Amino acid sequence: MATVSKRSSLTWAVHLTTLFLVTIWVLPTLGLFVSSIRDKDQISVSGWWTALSSSTQNQIFRAPGADGQVERDGVFVISGNVLEGTAGKIATFGISSREPKAYQVGESAVLRNGAALTVQADGSFEIVSTERITSSRGQRIFYEATAPPRFTLENYHEVINAENLGRSFINSLTVTIPATVIPILIAAFAAYALAWMEFPGRALLIAVVVGLLVVPLQMSLIPLLTAYNDIGAFFGVPAKTYLGIWLAHTGFGLPLAIYLLRNYIAGLPREILESARVDGATDFEIFIKVILPLSFPALASFAIFQFLWVWNDLLVAIVFLGAGDDELVLTGRLNNLLGMRGGQWHILAASAFVTILVPLLVFFGLQRYLVRGLLAGSVKGG
Structure with a gap:
């Protein structure tokens, strides 16, 4: 009876904690959406929670x-x-x-x-x-x-019809999709090698990857930009290109990707790999036909993190791509729009919600794999 009571209390604690976390995540998003469709005069004098009252x-x-x-x-x-x-x-x-x-x-x-x-x-x-x-x-x-109470879509109309917004949206997609796919491909190969292949220095490499997780982006940005410019000048590659920002985001995302995927792949049943080797499969064939299909939850969970981070990035985009009208990403375009319009809250709310629409679609499309991917090493053999 004591065990059952203790388990019941723990279950309630987990449920209440989950409810609390969901609430503090949903409430700001709900408030942002309500503010984005309110009249611009009302949003400046009262909070979103009063939207249904006079x-x-x-x-x-x-x-x-x-x-x-x-x-x-x-x-x-x-x-x-x-x-x-x-x-x-x-x-x-x-x-x-x-x-x-x-x-x-x-x-x-x-x-x-x-x-x-x-x-x-x-x-x-x-x-x-x-x-x-x-x-x-x-x-x-x-x-x-x-x-x-007055609700309107004029705030979205004003934001969506801003000059060159469509171009900036395409720029963000052009930056984000490759910057998400490239580190996944590289990290998957590295994670398999660190998890199942024996070679000298493997433990040291794992320690280096863990150490790189705590290196702040701001500290490594200038050395990375300097090295990129020097290499680009040597090979005659222009400084402001999509290749540069893809490589930058790949470098910043690789430590987390390798760490996450390595933990997941290391938890896969050894019997599966040994059976594949008995059947004559090479390491590459094992990786392509066995590891990748079984590791999809981990791949999807990292894709969520990387996509959200790159899509919302402004610093790296301005440094490696530039701030011109043809190169500016969506976050930069909306930031400029807010600068031109001063402190108008209706523009801020609508711009913020336009920015998070695509990440929300990606998150809800892949969220069922998120927890499974983060619980690295929990897979059991059958």
């Missing part, structure tokens, strides 16, 4: 000047609507930034030129003067409005 916003509207007046029954009138066609309800208004809520809807505010301003709850206003209005500069109207 929001109160303080706004400024400038009425038309003298050109917008009409004569009616002996008085001169300027009229319009401060909400400009959007849904909402006015609560208070004012004519000065010092007192933006000085008047209730339906009340009249006396302006400096003697005219009277009246604002209604639906946003309609009238400026009435007994004398012709001469100022070309319209009156500022401060108002507090309660607006219902």
Whole structure:
């Protein structure tokens, strides 16, 4: 009974921990998506969790000047609507930034030129003067409005139609796909050799691979770039090419790939390999026909990590590929878009969600292999 109780408590702990981890991963993504489809005015004044409730916003509207007046029954009138066609309800208004809520809807505010301003709850206003209005500069109207939740796809339309975004999307795919496939191919051969082939220095090579896992990218970036430029200059290869960034990402990704695949391949049943050797298979044939099919979960799990890392990379892409319009990757293009638009949150949210769409598709397409691939060495022979 004690064993069963202990196992039950452990199971609940695992389930609760998993639920917690899933929650803290899903909530930011959900918030990002909700923010990306909210109205740009509402996203700047309230959090995404209030998206389904009405929001109160303080706004400024400038009425038309003298050109917008009409004569009616002996008085001169300027009229319009401060909400400009959007849904909402006015609560208070004012004519000065010092007192933006000085008047209730339906009340009249006396302006400096003697005219009277009246604002209604639906946003309609009238400026009435007994004398012709001469100022070309319209009156500022401060108002507090309660607006219902508004959702729109204009944020995505603005991001997707940004100049050269399609070209940057193709650049990201051109960088990411080879930079994911190449290290997998190299690491698979190296992992098989380190796992099942006997040769001098194998333990030392494994130790070097483990040591390279902790080398930060920023520390090795400049030496790698210097070596690449020197080799390229010797062979006459241009500095800013896709080959350069493929090799850079391959170098940065190989330690993790070799470590992950080596642990997985080393856990495969020895009997399978011995049976293949008895049948006359060479090491290459064993690797192609036996090891690779059995190692697909590990290959897929590393592909997820590598694809996500390369797709979201900006530093290596700018250093090895450049920041020109024809070379800029998607993350760089969206970063420039945010720079041009300042701190507009609706652009930030939509841009971020556009960026993560492809990695999400890759992750959910391969996620069933992720845990199996990470549990290296857990395969049992049958």
